[in-house]
Amino acid sequence: MPSKPKESPAKTVRYTVLKVPVYPTPEQAELMEKTFGCCRYLWNQMLSDVQEFYAATDVHYIPTPARYKKGAPFLKEVDSQALCAVHQSLRKAFLDFFRNPRVFQYPRPKTKKARKDSFTVYSRPYHTGPSLRLTGAGLQMPKLGLLKVKLYRKPLHWWSLRSVTITKTKTGKYFCSMAFGYETEIPEPVVPTPQRTVGLNYSMAHFYVDSSGGSPEIPPQMAAAREKLARMQSKLSRMQRGSGNYEKQLQKVRLQYEHIANQRRDFAHQQSRRIANAWDAVCVRGADLNVMAQRLEGGNVLDSGFGMFREFLRYKLEEQGKQYIDVDPYLPAARTCHACGCVNEKLPARRRTWVCPHCGEQLNRDENTARNIRDFGLAAFDQQAGVA
Numbered sequence: 001m002p003s004k005p006k007e008s009p010a011k012t013v014r015y016t017v018l019k020v021p022v023y024p025t026p027e028q029a030e031l032m033e034k035t036f037g038c039c040r041y042l043w044n045q046m047l048s049d050v051q052e053f054y055a056a057t058d059v060h061y062i063p064t065p066a067r068y069k070k071g072a073p074f075l076k077e078v079d080s081q082a083l084c085a086v087h088q089s090l091r092k093a094f095l096d097f098f099r100n101p102r103v104f105q106y107p108r109p110k111t112k113k114a115r116k117d118s119f120t121v122y123s124r125p126y127h128t129g130p131s132l133r134l135t136g137a138g139l140q141m142p143k144l145g146l147l148k149v150k151l152y153r154k155p156l157h158w159w160s161l162r163s164v165t166i167t168k169t170k171t172g173k174y175f176c177s178m179a180f181g182y183e184t185e186i187p188e189p190v191v192p193t194p195q196r197t198v199g200l201n202y203s204m205a206h207f208y209v210d211s212s213g214g215s216p217e218i219p220p221q222m223a224a225a226r227e228k229l230a231r232m233q234s235k236l237s238r239m240q241r242g243s244g245n246y247e248k249q250l251q252k253v254r255l256q257y258e259h260i261a262n263q264r265r266d267f268a269h270q271q272s273r274r275i276a277n278a279w280d281a282v283c284v285r286g287a288d289l290n291v292m293a294q295r296l297e298g299g300n301v302l303d304s305g306f307g308m309f310r311e312f313l314r315y316k317l318e319e320q321g322k323q324y325i326d327v328d329p330y331l332p333a334a335r336t337c338h339a340c341g342c343v344n345e346k347l348p349a350r351r352r353t354w355v356c357p358h359c360g361e362q363l364n365r366d367e368n369t370a371r372n373i374r375d376f377g378l379a380a381f382d383q384q385a386g387v388a
């Protein structure tokens with residue numbers, strides 16, 4: 001057989017985000033506030049116009065930001081790029097909703113009470129150079145000028161700055177998330193084998209249980225931070241609302257919330273890195289966490305960071321050509337025996353051990369579920385590969 005001429009490997013663009021603190025001057029902070037407000041205003045206007053237009057004509061259409069500037073001249077005071085980004089993100093929110101309404105909510109109006117304020121600006125290639133630049137002096141942005149940032153790590157010299165998102169937390173801290181793009185070779189896809197594939201079952205108590213019965217060690221600081229938050233909240237509840245002490249305590253509670261959110265993100269990064277390096281393929285149930293949270297009535301499903309962990313895991317596997325396999329959440333992974341395949345419809349919800357009524361197999365219930373998740377995932381993967 002004649003050998004094929006050697007092709008250069010296919011390339012793709014990957015993104016890395018650096019999130020760092022920003023220290024705006026009072027003038028810059030004021031303009032940021034204005035921009036947050038304009039973006040919120042524009043989002044809400046566009047959303048209500050989409051609804052009105054749809055009701056009148058049956059056509060889904062999102063007007064462009066330019067249309068609003070006449071009626072709302074204050075929009076001209078902020079970077080028009082930030083307004084374009086609102087249009088794009090509303091478009092994406094609708095697309096997500098239309099494609100998968102079970103997971104994504106219908107876009108909702110933004111309120112001032114939101115958890116944090118933010119706006120995004122994309123870089124534009126002007127003939128004088130890109131509109132967003134990171135230099136030794138700081139981050140150069142249109143309208144805002146030179147922003148003082150604290151870089152924990154330097155971007156590599158072949159990365160190019162694509163967008164910047166400025167956020168302000170409820171505790172009054174400013175951050176910028178800089179998205180850098182760079183070209184990289186597409187890795188050879190790794191074909192999963194049962195030996196090199198793991199299944200993960202979400203667990204409230206252990207975060208997850210894997211198909212060999214293992215679960216991550218949860219750092220004791222995480223539980224301690226939650227207990228501290230609970231104490232702070234109960235102290236807050238005994239205080240006079242609106243008093244000076246109340247406000248002080250409220251700020252402490254918010255800072256503790258932020259601390260917990262950071263811990264959770266670090267944990268999700270560590271766990272996903274460990275798994276993505278150790279295995280060739282990972283099967284996870286594509287559970288609809290919104291539905292699960294409702295079912296548990298205010299339980300801490302969304303709180304646990306498992307959704308974030310899945311996203312981290314997905315991209316960390318894909319970077320290496322490995323497989324992230326979504327398993328249909330409606331398959332009876334919890335009620336099937338991993339050994340003989342029989343389904344026990346009458347399994348009590350609280351029973352922690354799987355005892356098979358057919359073959360007598362006994363196993364930790366979460367481990368049995370994780371093994372089924374792995375097997376269902378591999379079967380679906382093989383079927384798809386066979387069809388393609």
Ligand SMILES: [Zn+2]
Pocket residue numbers: 337338339340341342356357358359360361
């Ligand atoms: Zn069995």
